[in-house]
Amino acid sequence: MSTEPIEVGRVASGVEGLDPVTGGGLPHRRLTLVSGTAGSGKTLLAVQFLAAGILDHDEPGVFVTFEERPSEIARNFRSLGWDVERWERDGAWTFVDASPDLEPETVVSGDYDLSSLVLRVRHAVQRSGAARVAIDSTGALVDQFGNAQVARRALFQIGTELQRLGVTAVMTAERPDDYGAVTRFGFEEFVADNVVILRNALADEKRRRTVEVLKLRGGAHLKGEHLFTIRPGRGMIVVPQEVLSFGYASSHQRLGSGVPELDRMCGGGLLARSLVLVSGPTGVGKSLLASHFAAGGALDGQRGLLFSFEESRDQLARNAAAWGIDFDALEADGRMRVVAQAPEAASLEDHLLHLKQVMAEFAPDRIAIDSLTALRRVATVKSFREYLLGLSFHIKEQSLLGLMTATSREPSGLDLSGDLHMSTVSDAIIVMQYVADHGRVGRAINVMKVRGSDHDKDIREFLIDDTGMHIAGRLDLRNWHVLPEVS
Structure with a gap:
């Protein structure tokens, strides 16, 4: 007779965004190894784990340090708002100081005595009633042994003692490379239940900061790498690469794009809860269309959010005013919000985190992002793909109507950057392009794709005047030709 699998209970890690990756938190009463290169955030995660227990769950913690002095650890984390010294005075935080004595006159001979260390850890846990233990780091501990086999037995002894004490523990370890061996010595990962x-x-x-769950016994977890960032006053924040298994809702409702002629080309408007990609060369009018989209929704009673990574807030407002759109009035009424940020001002994961925070605060019905190409400048190909997937799934999960712009190298606008998945995550694709006719350069627009709907297949000319964008009739391509690619 088969039985249902039983998941191991979870303990909140205290790291925002990490618990969804681990399936609800760190496994209860088990040992988790956190491995990384120098500067990857291992000690921060260990401290944050204990801090969350004290602040959020009234759970005392024990921090075993083999490397830094307790005073240094307390001082280093004051900037995050964690008063370790006060917690220590109150009995909520206990240090077990096993850091090396670096006094010149100190001479160490013979094997390292582990039995006294195990007794000190046991005493600290039992005296404080600790539910969480952090050990930082195994590399510094192993360095105090002259024999790797002795060090291995020592780590297994510590792991066994932690399990006997019934605590949930985090232990850090160094690794030589970001994509090499899991740990420096090659056996630390076998001590832990989770890695x-x-x-x-x-x-x-x-630089690209990521977290990956390599092993998690007794429970499911999200696979792959997930971006994370470190923020002053908040510590480590993970931005999960959201995978919703296409469980988000769809809709047959039509919403205005802000340009009535474009609505007719799309079969009566844009489908609600869809994601629209607008591609075209620089200066063709993508930002104008994004402004129409955000402001048009606000004028129809929807809250519109416009994120710009190419122009300042004042430039956007000035340009919109030239097209007859009053951003200031719409923002003053609470119907629209405009956020402008230089791509180089933050990492890609910070940009995504900030965007999600603004979305949560403002609660928009639709969002325009101008442009994805500007963000591509500050990211690797892999990071940008992760950002794009995380962004698109989050927009759909929130049941929003979204529009994203991307700059094409080709005046035809047909370079959709498919290698970055822009076109594949989009429900509709609108292409804007430059065309020429006997010495005159014009602009054209066409709808290339609308999932779940028929649409106009014609390439149409459009004009820009002091009232914005106006789409005219079908182009006779016998008289017009597409401009060549710009190198």
Whole structure:
């Protein structure tokens, strides 16, 4: 007779965004190894784990340090708002100081005595009633042994004692490379029930911080790498690469794009809860269409959010005013919000985190992002793909109507950057392009794709005047030709 699998209970990690990746938190009363290169955030995660227990769950914690002095650890984490010294005075935080004595006159001979360390950890846990233990780091501990086999037995002894004490523990370990061996010595991962990898990889002169659950006994977890960032006052924040298994809702409702002629080309408007990609060369009018989209929704009673990564807030408002759109009035009424941020001002994961925060605060009905190409400048190809997937699934999960712009190298607008998945995650694709006729350069627009709906297949000319964008009739391509690619 088969039985239903039983998941191991979970303990909140205290790291925002990490618990969805681990399936609800760190496994209860088990040991989790956190491995990473220097500067990847291992000690931060360990401290944050204990801090969350104290602040959110009234659970005392024990921090075993083999590397830094307790005073240094307390001082380093004051900037995050964690008063370790006060917690220590109150009995909520207990240090077990096993850091090396670096006094010149100290001479160490013979094998490291582990029995006294195990007794100190046991005493600290029992005296404080600790439910959480952090050990930082195994590498520094192993360095105090002259024999790798002795060090291995020592780590297994510590792991066994932690299990006997019934605590949930985090233990950090060094690894030589971001994508090499799991740990420096090659046996630390076998001591733990669970293994979490932190990376701070350098690619194309850009850093990319990610977390990956390599092993999690007794429970399911999300696979692959997930971006994370470190924020002042908040610590480590994970931005999961959301995979919704296409469980988000769809709709047959039509919503205005802000340009009535474009609504007719799309079969009566844009489908609600869909994601629209607008592709075209620089200067063709993508930002204008994004402004029409956000402001048009606000004028129809929807809350519109416009994120710009190419122009300042004042430039956007000035340009919109030239097209007859009053951003200031719409923002003052609470119907619209405009956010402008330089791509280089933050990492890609910080941008995604900020965007989600603004979405949560403002609660828009529709969102326009102008442009994805600007963000591509500050990211590796892999990071950008992760950002794009996380962004698109989050928009759909929130049941919003979304519009994203992307710059094409070709005046035809047909370079859809498919290698970055822009076109595949989009429900509709609108292409804007430059065309020429006997010495005159014009602009054209066509709808290339609308999932679940018929649409106008014609390429139409459009004009821009002081009232915005106006789409005219079908182009006679016998008189017009597409401009050549810009190198």
